[in-house]
Amino acid sequence: MNLPQQITLCEVVLRDGLQNEPKVLATGFKRQLLEDIQDAGVKLIEVGSFVNPRAVPQVADTDLLFANAVRREGVEYRALVLNFKGLQRAAACGVTKAKLTVSASLSHQRANANTTHEEIFAGFEEMAAFAAAQRITLSGAISTAFGCPFEGAVSAETLKAIVRQYLRIGVTELSLSDTTGMGDPLLVYRLVSEMKDTFPQVMWNLHFHNTRGMGLANVFAAMQAGADRFDASIGGMGGCPFAPGADGNIASEDVLHMCELMGVDTGVDLDKVIAMARRLQDEVGHPLSSSLLKAGKNSELADLATAKMSGSK
Protein backbone atom coordinates (compact mmCIF):
# COMPACT_ATOMS: atom_id res chain seq x y z
CA MET A 1 0.00 0.00 0.00
CA ASN A 2 1.43 3.34 -1.12
CA LEU A 3 0.58 6.53 0.71
CA PRO A 4 2.19 9.93 0.13
CA GLN A 5 5.04 10.72 2.53
CA GLN A 6 3.54 14.09 3.25
CA ILE A 7 0.33 15.97 2.64
CA THR A 8 -0.65 19.64 2.58
CA LEU A 9 -3.59 20.63 4.72
CA CYS A 10 -5.66 23.55 3.49
CA GLU A 11 -7.44 25.10 6.46
CA VAL A 12 -10.93 26.25 5.41
CA VAL A 13 -12.52 27.04 8.78
CA LEU A 14 -12.53 30.80 8.14
CA ARG A 15 -14.53 30.31 4.95
CA ASP A 16 -16.44 27.04 4.64
CA GLY A 17 -16.39 26.45 8.39
CA LEU A 18 -18.05 29.74 9.30
CA GLN A 19 -20.43 30.35 6.43
CA ASN A 20 -23.20 28.12 7.81
CA GLU A 21 -22.67 29.13 11.44
CA PRO A 22 -25.66 31.05 12.87
CA LYS A 23 -23.39 33.26 14.99
CA VAL A 24 -21.30 35.81 13.11
CA LEU A 25 -17.86 35.81 14.71
CA ALA A 26 -16.08 39.09 15.44
CA THR A 27 -13.35 40.18 13.04
CA GLY A 28 -10.89 40.39 15.94
CA PHE A 29 -11.51 36.74 16.85
CA LYS A 30 -10.96 35.72 13.23
CA ARG A 31 -7.76 37.76 12.99
CA GLN A 32 -6.36 35.97 16.02
CA LEU A 33 -7.49 32.63 14.58
CA LEU A 34 -5.70 33.40 11.31
CA GLU A 35 -2.54 34.14 13.28
CA ASP A 36 -2.87 30.95 15.30
CA ILE A 37 -3.48 28.85 12.19
CA GLN A 38 -0.20 30.13 10.80
CA ASP A 39 1.56 29.54 14.14
CA ALA A 40 0.42 25.92 13.97
CA GLY A 41 2.35 25.53 10.72
CA VAL A 42 -0.49 25.52 8.16
CA LYS A 43 0.83 26.59 4.76
CA LEU A 44 -2.44 26.94 2.84
CA ILE A 45 -5.34 28.93 4.26
CA GLU A 46 -8.71 29.81 2.81
CA VAL A 47 -9.29 33.15 4.51
CA GLY A 48 -12.74 34.05 3.29
CA SER A 49 -15.17 34.53 0.48
CA PHE A 50 -16.04 37.58 -1.62
CA VAL A 51 -19.76 37.06 -1.78
CA ASN A 52 -22.69 39.34 -1.08
CA PRO A 53 -22.12 40.47 2.54
CA ARG A 54 -25.86 40.72 3.12
CA ALA A 55 -26.42 37.16 1.90
CA VAL A 56 -23.48 35.70 3.86
CA PRO A 57 -22.76 38.05 6.79
CA GLN A 58 -20.51 35.36 8.33
CA VAL A 59 -17.72 36.24 5.88
CA ALA A 60 -18.60 39.89 5.21
CA ASP A 61 -15.27 40.99 6.71
CA THR A 62 -13.13 39.03 4.24
CA ASP A 63 -11.81 42.29 2.72
CA LEU A 64 -10.76 43.53 6.17
CA LEU A 65 -9.08 40.25 7.09
CA PHE A 66 -7.01 40.30 3.90
CA ALA A 67 -6.17 43.98 4.14
CA ASN A 68 -4.85 43.59 7.69
CA ALA A 69 -3.31 40.12 7.51
CA VAL A 70 0.42 39.93 8.23
CA ARG A 71 1.47 37.60 5.48
CA ARG A 72 4.18 35.07 6.15
CA GLU A 73 6.73 33.67 3.75
CA GLY A 74 5.76 30.25 2.40
CA VAL A 75 2.09 30.54 3.34
CA GLU A 76 -0.59 30.74 0.68
CA TYR A 77 -3.76 32.74 1.36
CA ARG A 78 -6.78 31.96 -0.74
CA ALA A 79 -10.27 33.38 -1.10
CA LEU A 80 -13.38 32.21 -2.86
CA VAL A 81 -14.73 34.48 -5.59
CA LEU A 82 -18.02 33.80 -7.32
CA ASN A 83 -18.11 36.58 -9.90
CA PHE A 84 -16.32 39.57 -11.40
CA LYS A 85 -17.35 41.91 -8.62
CA GLY A 86 -15.90 39.52 -6.05
CA LEU A 87 -12.65 39.34 -7.98
CA GLN A 88 -12.43 43.15 -8.03
CA ARG A 89 -12.90 43.21 -4.25
CA ALA A 90 -10.21 40.54 -3.93
CA ALA A 91 -7.79 42.59 -6.03
CA ALA A 92 -8.52 45.70 -3.99
CA CYS A 93 -7.39 44.10 -0.72
CA GLY A 94 -4.29 42.43 -2.06
CA VAL A 95 -5.45 38.86 -2.65
CA THR A 96 -2.98 36.91 -4.81
CA LYS A 97 -4.87 33.59 -4.99
CA ALA A 98 -8.56 33.30 -5.75
CA LYS A 99 -10.70 30.20 -6.13
CA LEU A 100 -13.51 29.92 -8.66
CA THR A 101 -16.20 27.32 -8.22
CA VAL A 102 -18.63 25.55 -10.48
CA SER A 103 -20.97 22.68 -9.75
CA ALA A 104 -20.54 19.39 -11.59
CA SER A 105 -24.29 19.04 -11.57
CA LEU A 106 -26.32 21.38 -13.69
CA SER A 107 -29.31 21.12 -11.32
CA HIS A 108 -27.14 22.05 -8.36
CA GLN A 109 -25.56 24.85 -10.37
CA ARG A 110 -28.96 26.24 -11.36
CA ALA A 111 -30.32 25.96 -7.83
CA ASN A 112 -27.31 27.90 -6.56
CA ALA A 113 -26.70 30.44 -9.29
CA ASN A 114 -29.24 29.89 -12.07
CA THR A 115 -26.59 29.69 -14.79
CA THR A 116 -25.37 27.01 -17.15
CA HIS A 117 -21.78 25.76 -17.40
CA GLU A 118 -21.32 27.73 -20.66
CA GLU A 119 -22.52 30.95 -19.10
CA ILE A 120 -20.38 30.50 -16.04
CA PHE A 121 -17.21 29.73 -18.00
CA ALA A 122 -17.83 32.72 -20.25
CA GLY A 123 -17.77 34.80 -17.08
CA PHE A 124 -14.67 32.96 -15.78
CA GLU A 125 -12.83 33.76 -19.00
CA GLU A 126 -13.32 37.46 -18.45
CA MET A 127 -12.27 37.06 -14.83
CA ALA A 128 -9.15 35.13 -15.84
CA ALA A 129 -8.02 38.04 -18.02
CA PHE A 130 -8.57 40.51 -15.18
CA ALA A 131 -6.83 38.19 -12.68
CA ALA A 132 -3.78 37.88 -14.93
CA ALA A 133 -3.52 41.66 -15.20
CA GLN A 134 -3.76 41.92 -11.38
CA ARG A 135 -1.26 39.08 -10.81
CA ILE A 136 -3.87 36.99 -9.08
CA THR A 137 -3.51 33.25 -9.56
CA LEU A 138 -6.79 31.42 -10.02
CA SER A 139 -7.63 27.98 -8.81
CA GLY A 140 -10.90 26.21 -9.53
CA ALA A 141 -13.26 24.02 -7.59
CA ILE A 142 -15.78 21.51 -8.88
CA SER A 143 -18.52 21.05 -6.33
CA THR A 144 -20.79 17.97 -6.06
CA ALA A 145 -17.98 16.09 -7.83
CA PHE A 146 -18.74 12.83 -5.99
CA GLY A 147 -22.51 13.00 -6.21
CA CYS A 148 -25.31 15.51 -6.44
CA PRO A 149 -28.38 15.51 -4.20
CA PHE A 150 -30.57 16.23 -7.24
CA GLU A 151 -28.96 14.12 -9.94
CA GLY A 152 -27.24 11.36 -7.97
CA ALA A 153 -24.05 10.00 -9.51
CA VAL A 154 -21.82 12.39 -11.47
CA SER A 155 -20.00 10.85 -14.42
CA ALA A 156 -16.25 11.10 -14.94
CA GLU A 157 -17.01 12.51 -18.42
CA THR A 158 -18.93 15.42 -16.89
CA LEU A 159 -16.00 16.18 -14.61
CA LYS A 160 -13.51 15.93 -17.46
CA ALA A 161 -15.52 18.38 -19.58
CA ILE A 162 -15.39 20.89 -16.73
CA VAL A 163 -11.67 20.31 -16.18
CA ARG A 164 -11.07 21.05 -19.89
CA GLN A 165 -12.98 24.30 -19.56
CA TYR A 166 -10.82 25.29 -16.59
CA LEU A 167 -7.65 24.34 -18.46
CA ARG A 168 -8.79 26.37 -21.47
CA ILE A 169 -8.81 29.55 -19.35
CA GLY A 170 -5.46 28.69 -17.78
CA VAL A 171 -6.56 27.31 -14.39
CA THR A 172 -4.44 24.26 -13.48
CA GLU A 173 -4.97 23.93 -9.73
CA LEU A 174 -8.30 22.20 -9.20
CA SER A 175 -10.33 21.03 -6.26
CA LEU A 176 -12.79 18.14 -6.34
CA SER A 177 -15.41 18.78 -3.68
CA ASP A 178 -17.74 16.30 -2.06
CA THR A 179 -20.09 19.14 -1.16
CA THR A 180 -22.86 17.03 0.34
CA GLY A 181 -20.81 14.10 1.66
CA MET A 182 -22.02 11.49 -0.84
CA GLY A 183 -18.66 10.08 -1.92
CA ASP A 184 -17.62 6.59 -0.88
CA PRO A 185 -13.97 5.51 -0.70
CA LEU A 186 -14.09 3.19 -3.73
CA LEU A 187 -15.60 5.95 -5.89
CA VAL A 188 -13.02 8.42 -4.55
CA TYR A 189 -10.16 6.05 -5.31
CA ARG A 190 -11.38 5.40 -8.85
CA LEU A 191 -12.29 8.97 -9.72
CA VAL A 192 -9.14 10.54 -8.30
CA SER A 193 -6.99 7.92 -10.04
CA GLU A 194 -8.73 8.55 -13.35
CA MET A 195 -8.55 12.34 -13.07
CA LYS A 196 -4.87 12.26 -12.13
CA ASP A 197 -4.11 9.93 -15.05
CA THR A 198 -6.10 11.98 -17.56
CA PHE A 199 -4.81 15.38 -16.44
CA PRO A 200 -1.27 14.97 -15.08
CA GLN A 201 -0.69 18.71 -15.50
CA VAL A 202 -3.29 19.54 -12.83
CA MET A 203 -2.48 20.09 -9.15
CA TRP A 204 -5.38 18.30 -7.42
CA ASN A 205 -6.95 19.29 -4.17
CA LEU A 206 -9.59 17.19 -2.39
CA HIS A 207 -12.43 18.57 -0.32
CA PHE A 208 -14.38 16.01 1.71
CA HIS A 209 -17.29 16.22 4.10
CA ASN A 210 -18.03 13.70 6.84
CA THR A 211 -21.81 13.82 6.40
CA ARG A 212 -22.21 10.04 6.24
CA GLY A 213 -19.16 9.04 8.29
CA MET A 214 -16.94 8.37 5.28
CA GLY A 215 -14.78 11.52 5.52
CA LEU A 216 -11.54 9.93 6.73
CA ALA A 217 -12.14 6.81 4.64
CA ASN A 218 -12.27 9.10 1.61
CA VAL A 219 -9.05 10.88 2.62
CA PHE A 220 -7.38 7.49 2.99
CA ALA A 221 -8.71 6.32 -0.40
CA ALA A 222 -7.62 9.55 -2.13
CA MET A 223 -4.15 9.20 -0.61
CA GLN A 224 -3.91 5.73 -2.12
CA ALA A 225 -4.72 7.32 -5.47
CA GLY A 226 -1.81 9.71 -4.89
CA ALA A 227 -3.68 12.81 -3.69
CA ASP A 228 -1.74 14.92 -1.21
CA ARG A 229 -3.69 18.17 -0.74
CA PHE A 230 -6.75 18.13 1.49
CA ASP A 231 -9.17 20.79 2.67
CA ALA A 232 -10.30 20.47 6.27
CA SER A 233 -11.94 22.66 8.87
CA ILE A 234 -10.87 23.05 12.50
CA GLY A 235 -13.37 21.37 14.82
CA GLY A 236 -15.19 20.01 11.77
CA MET A 237 -16.94 23.39 11.66
CA GLY A 238 -19.43 23.97 8.88
CA GLY A 239 -22.44 21.74 8.45
CA CYS A 240 -24.54 20.38 5.66
CA PRO A 241 -27.15 22.95 4.59
CA PHE A 242 -29.47 20.17 3.36
CA ALA A 243 -29.28 18.06 6.51
CA PRO A 244 -29.26 20.19 9.68
CA GLY A 245 -27.42 18.40 12.48
CA ALA A 246 -25.34 16.31 10.12
CA ASP A 247 -21.57 16.67 10.10
CA GLY A 248 -20.00 18.93 7.49
CA ASN A 249 -16.33 19.38 6.65
CA ILE A 250 -13.87 16.80 7.87
CA ALA A 251 -12.18 18.09 11.03
CA SER A 252 -8.58 19.25 10.57
CA GLU A 253 -7.49 17.64 13.84
CA ASP A 254 -9.05 14.29 12.86
CA VAL A 255 -7.18 14.33 9.53
CA LEU A 256 -3.91 15.40 11.17
CA HIS A 257 -4.25 12.74 13.88
CA MET A 258 -4.85 9.97 11.32
CA CYS A 259 -1.87 11.17 9.26
CA GLU A 260 0.35 11.32 12.34
CA LEU A 261 -0.55 7.72 13.26
CA MET A 262 0.19 6.56 9.71
CA GLY A 263 3.54 8.37 9.59
CA VAL A 264 2.36 10.83 6.92
CA ASP A 265 3.98 14.21 7.52
CA THR A 266 1.69 17.26 7.67
CA GLY A 267 4.02 19.92 9.08
CA VAL A 268 1.16 21.05 11.33
CA ASP A 269 1.16 21.04 15.15
CA LEU A 270 -1.82 18.89 16.10
CA ASP A 271 -2.00 20.13 19.70
CA LYS A 272 -2.26 23.74 18.55
CA VAL A 273 -5.09 22.80 16.19
CA ILE A 274 -6.96 20.97 18.98
CA ALA A 275 -6.55 24.05 21.21
CA MET A 276 -8.07 26.21 18.45
CA ALA A 277 -10.95 23.77 18.05
CA ARG A 278 -11.70 24.09 21.78
CA ARG A 279 -11.67 27.89 21.58
CA LEU A 280 -13.92 27.84 18.53
CA GLN A 281 -16.34 25.50 20.28
CA ASP A 282 -16.53 27.89 23.23
CA GLU A 283 -16.98 30.86 20.90
CA VAL A 284 -19.86 29.41 18.88
CA GLY A 285 -21.44 27.91 21.99
CA HIS A 286 -22.38 24.46 20.69
CA PRO A 287 -20.56 21.13 20.36
CA LEU A 288 -18.51 20.75 17.19
CA SER A 289 -18.44 17.47 15.29
CA SER A 290 -14.72 16.72 15.54
CA SER A 291 -13.96 13.26 16.95
CA LEU A 292 -10.77 14.39 18.64
CA LEU A 293 -12.57 17.11 20.61
CA LYS A 294 -14.62 14.32 22.22
CA ALA A 295 -12.10 11.50 22.44
CA GLY A 296 -8.65 13.12 22.52
CA LYS A 297 -5.59 11.78 20.75
CA ASN A 298 -4.60 8.12 21.00
CA SER A 299 -1.71 9.20 23.19
CA GLU A 300 -4.01 10.98 25.66
CA LEU A 301 -6.12 7.90 26.30
CA ALA A 302 -3.56 6.36 28.64
CA ASP A 303 -4.04 9.22 31.10
CA LEU A 304 -7.82 8.95 30.92
CA ALA A 305 -7.71 5.19 31.35
CA THR A 306 -5.33 5.38 34.29
CA ALA A 307 -7.45 8.05 35.96
CA LYS A 308 -10.58 5.98 35.45
CA MET A 309 -8.97 2.82 36.82
CA SER A 310 -7.59 4.51 39.94
CA GLY A 311 -10.87 6.39 40.38
CA SER A 312 -12.84 3.16 40.32
CA LYS A 313 -10.77 1.46 43.00
Next chain:
Amino acid sequence: MNLPQQITLCEVVLRDGLQNEPKVLATGFKRQLLEDIQDAGVKLIEVGSFVNPRAVPQVADTDLLFANAVRREGVEYRALVLNFKGLQRAAACGVTKAKLTVSASLSHQRANANTTHEEIFAGFEEMAAFAAAQRITLSGAISTAFGCPFEGAVSAETLKAIVRQYLRIGVTELSLSDTTGMGDPLLVYRLVSEMKDTFPQVMWNLHFHNTRGMGLANVFAAMQAGADRFDASIGGMGGCPFAPGADGNIASEDVLHMCELMGVDTGVDLDKVIAMARRLQDEVGHPLSSSLLKAGKNSELADLATAKMSGSK
Protein backbone atom coordinates in the same frame (compact mmCIF):
# COMPACT_ATOMS: atom_id res chain seq x y z
CA MET B 1 -8.29 -2.08 -5.82
CA ASN B 2 -9.76 -5.37 -4.64
CA LEU B 3 -12.66 -5.45 -2.22
CA PRO B 4 -14.66 -8.52 -1.20
CA GLN B 5 -17.86 -9.01 -3.23
CA GLN B 6 -19.80 -9.50 -0.06
CA ILE B 7 -19.36 -9.10 3.66
CA THR B 8 -21.06 -10.54 6.72
CA LEU B 9 -22.30 -8.07 9.28
CA CYS B 10 -22.34 -9.23 12.88
CA GLU B 11 -24.90 -7.18 14.79
CA VAL B 12 -23.63 -6.49 18.33
CA VAL B 13 -26.12 -3.88 19.54
CA LEU B 14 -27.75 -6.30 22.01
CA ARG B 15 -24.41 -6.94 23.69
CA ASP B 16 -21.71 -4.31 23.12
CA GLY B 17 -24.23 -1.64 22.17
CA LEU B 18 -26.25 -1.89 25.37
CA GLN B 19 -23.67 -2.72 28.00
CA ASN B 20 -22.56 0.91 28.50
CA GLU B 21 -26.05 2.39 28.21
CA PRO B 22 -27.26 3.93 31.50
CA LYS B 23 -30.85 2.83 30.86
CA VAL B 24 -31.53 -0.90 31.15
CA LEU B 25 -33.86 -1.82 28.30
CA ALA B 26 -36.85 -4.11 28.90
CA THR B 27 -36.52 -7.74 27.86
CA GLY B 28 -39.63 -7.37 25.68
CA PHE B 29 -38.05 -4.52 23.74
CA LYS B 30 -34.92 -6.58 23.19
CA ARG B 31 -36.91 -9.62 22.08
CA GLN B 32 -38.65 -7.53 19.45
CA LEU B 33 -35.32 -6.03 18.41
CA LEU B 34 -33.83 -9.50 18.01
CA GLU B 35 -36.78 -10.44 15.78
CA ASP B 36 -36.39 -7.27 13.72
CA ILE B 37 -32.65 -7.78 13.31
CA GLN B 38 -33.39 -11.19 11.82
CA ASP B 39 -36.15 -9.75 9.64
CA ALA B 40 -33.61 -7.29 8.24
CA GLY B 41 -31.53 -10.21 6.98
CA VAL B 42 -28.68 -10.22 9.51
CA LYS B 43 -27.11 -13.69 9.67
CA LEU B 44 -24.80 -13.27 12.67
CA ILE B 45 -26.08 -11.79 15.92
CA GLU B 46 -24.38 -11.28 19.27
CA VAL B 47 -27.36 -11.66 21.56
CA GLY B 48 -25.84 -10.98 24.94
CA SER B 49 -23.19 -11.66 27.50
CA PHE B 50 -23.02 -14.12 30.39
CA VAL B 51 -21.41 -11.87 32.93
CA ASN B 52 -22.28 -10.99 36.50
CA PRO B 53 -25.86 -9.62 36.25
CA ARG B 54 -25.23 -7.27 39.16
CA ALA B 55 -22.11 -5.85 37.51
CA VAL B 56 -23.73 -5.48 34.08
CA PRO B 57 -27.51 -5.27 34.58
CA GLN B 58 -27.90 -4.14 30.96
CA VAL B 59 -27.41 -7.72 29.76
CA ALA B 60 -28.69 -9.60 32.81
CA ASP B 61 -31.53 -11.09 30.75
CA THR B 62 -29.23 -12.82 28.25
CA ASP B 63 -30.35 -16.26 29.52
CA LEU B 64 -34.00 -15.32 29.01
CA LEU B 65 -33.38 -13.95 25.52
CA PHE B 66 -31.66 -17.14 24.43
CA ALA B 67 -34.19 -19.44 26.10
CA ASN B 68 -37.10 -17.73 24.32
CA ALA B 69 -35.50 -16.85 20.98
CA VAL B 70 -37.15 -18.39 17.92
CA ARG B 71 -34.08 -19.49 16.03
CA ARG B 72 -34.05 -19.23 12.27
CA GLU B 73 -32.25 -21.42 9.80
CA GLY B 74 -28.99 -19.92 8.57
CA VAL B 75 -28.69 -17.41 11.40
CA GLU B 76 -25.90 -17.70 13.96
CA TYR B 77 -26.52 -16.55 17.55
CA ARG B 78 -23.51 -15.76 19.66
CA ALA B 79 -22.91 -14.79 23.26
CA LEU B 80 -19.89 -13.53 25.15
CA VAL B 81 -18.67 -15.71 28.00
CA LEU B 82 -15.91 -14.60 30.35
CA ASN B 83 -15.50 -17.66 32.56
CA PHE B 84 -16.62 -21.21 33.29
CA LYS B 85 -19.73 -20.12 35.15
CA GLY B 86 -20.80 -18.02 32.16
CA LEU B 87 -20.29 -20.99 29.85
CA GLN B 88 -22.45 -23.17 32.09
CA ARG B 89 -25.21 -20.55 31.96
CA ALA B 90 -24.83 -20.45 28.16
CA ALA B 91 -25.14 -24.22 27.92
CA ALA B 92 -28.22 -24.18 30.15
CA CYS B 93 -30.17 -21.89 27.80
CA GLY B 94 -29.20 -23.58 24.56
CA VAL B 95 -26.36 -21.39 23.28
CA THR B 96 -24.43 -23.11 20.49
CA LYS B 97 -21.80 -20.41 19.85
CA ALA B 98 -19.87 -18.64 22.59
CA LYS B 99 -17.15 -16.03 22.32
CA LEU B 100 -14.17 -15.89 24.64
CA THR B 101 -12.16 -12.72 24.98
CA VAL B 102 -8.66 -11.84 26.04
CA SER B 103 -6.85 -8.53 25.90
CA ALA B 104 -3.73 -8.18 23.76
CA SER B 105 -2.33 -5.89 26.39
CA LEU B 106 -1.39 -7.33 29.72
CA SER B 107 -2.08 -4.02 31.50
CA HIS B 108 -5.56 -3.87 30.02
CA GLN B 109 -6.12 -7.53 30.86
CA ARG B 110 -5.06 -6.96 34.48
CA ALA B 111 -7.16 -3.84 34.83
CA ASN B 112 -10.19 -5.76 33.57
CA ALA B 113 -9.74 -9.19 35.09
CA ASN B 114 -6.49 -9.22 37.10
CA THR B 115 -5.17 -12.32 35.35
CA THR B 116 -2.26 -13.07 33.06
CA HIS B 117 -2.50 -14.57 29.58
CA GLU B 118 -1.29 -17.94 30.93
CA GLU B 119 -3.91 -18.00 33.66
CA ILE B 120 -6.67 -17.03 31.31
CA PHE B 121 -5.76 -19.66 28.70
CA ALA B 122 -5.53 -22.32 31.39
CA GLY B 123 -9.13 -21.44 32.19
CA PHE B 124 -10.08 -21.38 28.48
CA GLU B 125 -8.69 -24.90 28.04
CA GLU B 126 -11.02 -26.23 30.70
CA MET B 127 -13.91 -24.31 29.11
CA ALA B 128 -13.06 -25.70 25.66
CA ALA B 129 -13.41 -29.26 26.94
CA PHE B 130 -16.78 -28.46 28.52
CA ALA B 131 -17.92 -26.61 25.36
CA ALA B 132 -17.03 -29.61 23.17
CA ALA B 133 -19.04 -31.91 25.40
CA GLN B 134 -22.01 -29.51 25.19
CA ARG B 135 -21.66 -29.04 21.41
CA ILE B 136 -20.95 -25.35 21.83
CA THR B 137 -18.58 -23.88 19.25
CA LEU B 138 -16.15 -21.35 20.68
CA SER B 139 -14.86 -18.26 18.95
CA GLY B 140 -12.25 -15.96 20.44
CA ALA B 141 -11.73 -12.21 20.56
CA ILE B 142 -8.52 -10.27 21.08
CA SER B 143 -9.32 -6.87 22.52
CA THR B 144 -7.06 -3.79 22.26
CA ALA B 145 -5.55 -5.49 19.19
CA PHE B 146 -4.88 -2.16 17.45
CA GLY B 147 -3.58 -0.26 20.45
CA CYS B 148 -3.92 -0.17 24.20
CA PRO B 149 -4.63 2.96 26.22
CA PHE B 150 -2.03 1.88 28.79
CA GLU B 151 0.69 0.39 26.63
CA GLY B 152 0.19 2.15 23.28
CA ALA B 153 1.10 0.11 20.22
CA VAL B 154 0.53 -3.66 20.31
CA SER B 155 3.05 -5.74 18.37
CA ALA B 156 2.10 -8.31 15.75
CA GLU B 157 4.19 -10.82 17.73
CA THR B 158 2.02 -10.33 20.81
CA LEU B 159 -1.10 -10.95 18.73
CA LYS B 160 0.41 -14.01 17.09
CA ALA B 161 1.28 -15.52 20.46
CA ILE B 162 -2.34 -15.14 21.55
CA VAL B 163 -3.63 -16.58 18.26
CA ARG B 164 -1.42 -19.64 18.80
CA GLN B 165 -2.89 -20.11 22.27
CA TYR B 166 -6.40 -19.95 20.81
CA LEU B 167 -5.46 -22.44 18.07
CA ARG B 168 -3.94 -24.77 20.67
CA ILE B 169 -7.33 -25.11 22.38
CA GLY B 170 -9.13 -25.54 19.05
CA VAL B 171 -10.58 -22.04 18.53
CA THR B 172 -10.24 -21.04 14.87
CA GLU B 173 -12.72 -18.18 14.51
CA LEU B 174 -11.08 -15.05 15.87
CA SER B 175 -12.00 -11.43 16.26
CA LEU B 176 -9.51 -8.56 16.31
CA SER B 177 -11.05 -5.75 18.34
CA ASP B 178 -10.13 -2.09 18.31
CA THR B 179 -11.67 -1.71 21.76
CA THR B 180 -10.73 1.94 22.31
CA GLY B 181 -10.73 3.16 18.71
CA MET B 182 -6.97 3.65 18.35
CA GLY B 183 -6.44 1.84 15.05
CA ASP B 184 -5.59 3.78 11.91
CA PRO B 185 -6.30 2.39 8.42
CA LEU B 186 -2.67 1.79 7.49
CA LEU B 187 -2.09 -0.20 10.69
CA VAL B 188 -5.32 -2.11 10.10
CA TYR B 189 -4.33 -2.95 6.53
CA ARG B 190 -0.88 -4.15 7.56
CA LEU B 191 -1.93 -6.09 10.64
CA VAL B 192 -4.92 -7.80 9.03
CA SER B 193 -2.81 -8.73 5.98
CA GLU B 194 -0.09 -10.18 8.20
CA MET B 195 -2.48 -12.11 10.40
CA LYS B 196 -4.33 -13.55 7.42
CA ASP B 197 -1.05 -14.59 5.80
CA THR B 198 0.32 -16.15 8.97
CA PHE B 199 -2.86 -17.97 9.97
CA PRO B 200 -4.80 -18.89 6.81
CA GLN B 201 -6.79 -21.48 8.79
CA VAL B 202 -8.44 -18.75 10.92
CA MET B 203 -11.79 -17.18 10.10
CA TRP B 204 -11.19 -13.50 10.92
CA ASN B 205 -13.70 -11.08 12.28
CA LEU B 206 -13.02 -7.35 12.71
CA HIS B 207 -14.45 -5.17 15.44
CA PHE B 208 -13.92 -1.43 15.03
CA HIS B 209 -14.92 1.61 17.01
CA ASN B 210 -15.34 5.09 15.58
CA THR B 211 -13.88 6.88 18.60
CA ARG B 212 -11.49 9.01 16.53
CA GLY B 213 -13.47 9.14 13.29
CA MET B 214 -11.52 6.33 11.61
CA GLY B 215 -14.17 3.59 11.92
CA LEU B 216 -15.24 3.37 8.29
CA ALA B 217 -11.70 4.06 7.07
CA ASN B 218 -10.64 0.99 9.06
CA VAL B 219 -13.44 -1.12 7.59
CA PHE B 220 -12.35 -0.03 4.11
CA ALA B 221 -8.70 -0.80 4.88
CA ALA B 222 -9.54 -4.22 6.35
CA MET B 223 -11.62 -5.03 3.26
CA GLN B 224 -8.60 -4.27 1.11
CA ALA B 225 -6.69 -6.79 3.23
CA GLY B 226 -9.41 -9.33 2.44
CA ALA B 227 -11.48 -9.16 5.63
CA ASP B 228 -15.18 -9.80 5.13
CA ARG B 229 -16.73 -10.15 8.59
CA PHE B 230 -17.41 -7.00 10.58
CA ASP B 231 -19.05 -6.31 13.92
CA ALA B 232 -21.24 -3.22 14.06
CA SER B 233 -23.92 -1.82 16.32
CA ILE B 234 -27.25 -0.33 15.22
CA GLY B 235 -27.25 3.43 15.74
CA GLY B 236 -23.58 3.27 16.70
CA MET B 237 -24.83 2.36 20.18
CA GLY B 238 -22.23 1.69 22.84
CA GLY B 239 -19.68 4.30 23.79
CA CYS B 240 -16.10 4.44 24.94
CA PRO B 241 -15.92 3.86 28.71
CA PHE B 242 -12.67 5.87 28.87
CA ALA B 243 -13.94 8.89 26.93
CA PRO B 244 -17.56 9.72 27.81
CA GLY B 245 -19.28 11.45 24.90
CA ALA B 246 -16.97 9.90 22.32
CA ASP B 247 -18.36 7.56 19.69
CA GLY B 248 -18.16 3.83 20.30
CA ASN B 249 -18.95 0.99 17.91
CA ILE B 250 -19.24 1.75 14.23
CA ALA B 251 -22.90 2.12 13.30
CA SER B 252 -24.35 -0.81 11.37
CA GLU B 253 -26.29 1.51 9.05
CA ASP B 254 -23.16 3.54 8.25
CA VAL B 255 -21.26 0.36 7.34
CA LEU B 256 -24.16 -1.02 5.30
CA HIS B 257 -24.62 2.30 3.47
CA MET B 258 -20.92 2.50 2.55
CA CYS B 259 -21.00 -1.12 1.34
CA GLU B 260 -24.14 -0.50 -0.71
CA LEU B 261 -22.52 2.49 -2.42
CA MET B 262 -19.40 0.46 -3.20
CA GLY B 263 -21.40 -2.46 -4.59
CA VAL B 264 -20.38 -4.80 -1.76
CA ASP B 265 -23.27 -7.12 -0.94
CA THR B 266 -24.35 -7.37 2.72
CA GLY B 267 -27.68 -9.20 2.41
CA VAL B 268 -29.11 -6.77 4.96
CA ASP B 269 -32.02 -4.36 4.41
CA LEU B 270 -30.56 -0.93 5.18
CA ASP B 271 -33.93 0.79 5.58
CA LYS B 272 -35.01 -1.71 8.22
CA VAL B 273 -31.77 -1.11 10.13
CA ILE B 274 -32.27 2.67 10.00
CA ALA B 275 -35.83 2.20 11.31
CA MET B 276 -34.47 0.15 14.23
CA ALA B 277 -31.86 2.83 14.94
CA ARG B 278 -34.63 5.45 15.16
CA ARG B 279 -36.63 3.29 17.58
CA LEU B 280 -33.55 2.64 19.69
CA GLN B 281 -32.79 6.36 19.80
CA ASP B 282 -36.32 7.05 21.04
CA GLU B 283 -36.07 4.25 23.58
CA VAL B 284 -32.78 5.36 25.16
CA GLY B 285 -33.80 9.02 24.96
CA HIS B 286 -30.57 10.55 23.70
CA PRO B 287 -29.03 11.11 20.26
CA LEU B 288 -27.06 8.16 18.91
CA SER B 289 -23.79 8.67 17.07
CA SER B 290 -24.76 7.12 13.72
CA SER B 291 -24.13 9.43 10.75
CA LEU B 292 -27.08 8.12 8.78
CA LEU B 293 -29.52 8.92 11.59
CA LYS B 294 -28.52 12.56 11.16
CA ALA B 295 -27.92 12.79 7.42
CA GLY B 296 -30.00 10.04 5.82
CA LYS B 297 -28.88 7.93 2.90
CA ASN B 298 -27.34 9.47 -0.21
CA SER B 299 -30.54 8.64 -2.07
CA GLU B 300 -32.69 10.53 0.45
CA LEU B 301 -30.76 13.77 0.02
CA ALA B 302 -32.53 14.61 -3.23
CA ASP B 303 -35.85 14.89 -1.42
CA LEU B 304 -34.35 17.05 1.31
CA ALA B 305 -32.62 19.26 -1.23
CA THR B 306 -35.73 19.65 -3.36
CA ALA B 307 -37.83 20.48 -0.30
CA LYS B 308 -35.28 23.03 0.84
CA MET B 309 -35.10 24.68 -2.58
CA SER B 310 -38.87 24.93 -3.02
CA GLY B 311 -39.23 26.05 0.58
CA SER B 312 -36.78 28.90 0.05
CA LYS B 313 -38.57 30.29 -2.98
